[in-house]
Amino acid sequence: MTPGMLGVVLGGFFAGGLLLVVARMLVIRRTQLALRVLPYVRDLPQVGRVPALRVVSSSPAAAAAGVFGPPMRSAADLVEKVLGGARSIERRLQRARIHKTVHEFRLEQVVWGLIGFGIGAAYGLLKALGGGINPALALIICALGFAAGVIARDNRLSAQATNRERQIVAEFPTIAELLALAVAAGESPVAALDRVVRRSRGELSADLADVLARVRTGEPVSVAFDGMAASTGLPLVARFATGVAVAVERGTPLADVLHAQAADVREAGRRELIESAARKEVFMMAPVVFLVLPITIVFAFYPGAIGLNLTTP
Incomplete structure (x- = not known):
């Protein structure tokens, strides 16, 4: 293919992509029918119907679930089957005054687990670039990172309930x-x-x-x-x-x-x-024993030691 023909093909792809972007922007800018009709039907009963518009949570877990969808929900269901304790989680959510369902909390646990998995994968990659690492050990580290993230979110919920x-x-x-x-x-x-x-x-x-x-x-x-x-x-x-x-x-x-x-x-x-x-009496005595007492001894005996050194022939 000649350079001129290659330029024509690349220009066509660029023009097509630009047209798609412009067309999508025009569609997005257009006011939806639901937004125009909603102020006039807001007070009507919604029995038996699901509202077309609802407030979407801004949490990272909800954003991840919206992007990845079914895999995240499947992972949350798997965590629920493995760990269980839905009643305990619901109780702690209520004690912490967190308005979320158990499934949303499981999604957050999956997100925290993926963060731990990413940290473990980054560590394994650095070790591999530095001098090599056993693949089985790298997989174990990633799995432990995922488990640590899931458990850390559960402990965080317990801490939130206790603090409240x-x-x-x-x-x-x-x-x-x-x-x-x-x-x-x-x-x-x-x-x-x-x-x-x-x-x-x-x-x-x-x-x-x-x-x-x-x-x-x-x-x-x-x-x-x-x-x-x-x-x-x-x-x-x-x-x-x-x-x-x-x-x-x-x-x-x-x-x-x-x-x-x-x-x-x-x-x-x-x-x-x-x-x-x-x-905590022992812990309260630690600063006195290890900080105040040595300084007091130094102040008491150091001048005498200096005086002995000066008077020694």
């Missing part, structure tokens, strides 16, 4: 005292709950906002707090919700119950702090 529960424990005495003050001032439990939710920010306040939303939709106060007690992973929050439900049902003084629970939580926190300090 610690925040709830730290916020509980203040929230309980505010509710007690509002109830003692003459407000109803629902009004006191609304006042506290509007004035506070935090994880416990978010849970109480969910309870308030359920109450406003017509659910009884006791039933809403019973649901909160059933869904929480903290015994103190469960006792709080159960106490409020019982107080509302039987008419017992709610302010006294809230004050007593806040005092109990503060006492439990103080006792836990003392126990934690007792368990």
Whole structure:
């Protein structure tokens, strides 16, 4: 093929690709029919139909699932079959207040596993370029990287749930005292709950906002707090919700119950702090033994050693 003919062929391919890009841009710029009609049918019931437009998650797992699709879902199903524990994951997602399904979490585990697999593959490639590596060992390293990524995402979920529960424990005495003050001032439990939710920010306040939303939709106060007690992973929050439900049902003084629970939580926190300090007593002594004491000895004996050296003939 002559150079002129080769230039014609390459120019034709370039022109065809450019025309495809321009045509696709024109299609994308055109407003879709669903977008034009949606403002007029937004309030119509959607019973039995799947909405044409929905909010797409911006997480990396959702993006990866959208790009790779069936292989990612198959990998997530395989991880679910191998590991199991869907109920435990659902419980921890609820405790961490992460609005995702178990399948979406499995997709995230697959993404983390692929990241670990990529790190292992990069290590194997560097070793191969440096002086050679056994292919079986490289495959084992990649498999271990994938497993480490999957387990790391599971541990991360447990850490998120634990951190959120610690925040709830730290916020509980203040929230309980505010509710007690509002109830003692003459407000109803629902009004006191609304006042506290509007004035506070935090994880416990978010849970109480969910309870308030359920109450406003017509659910009884006791039933809403019973649901909160059933869904929480903290015994103190469960006792709080159960106490409020019982107080509302039987008419017992709610302010006294809230004050007593806040005092109990503060006492439990103080006792836990003392126990934690007792368990870490050895670690607390490490800076004194290995840092402060050697410096003190040096300051005590170094001037005397210098003086002996100066007086020695």
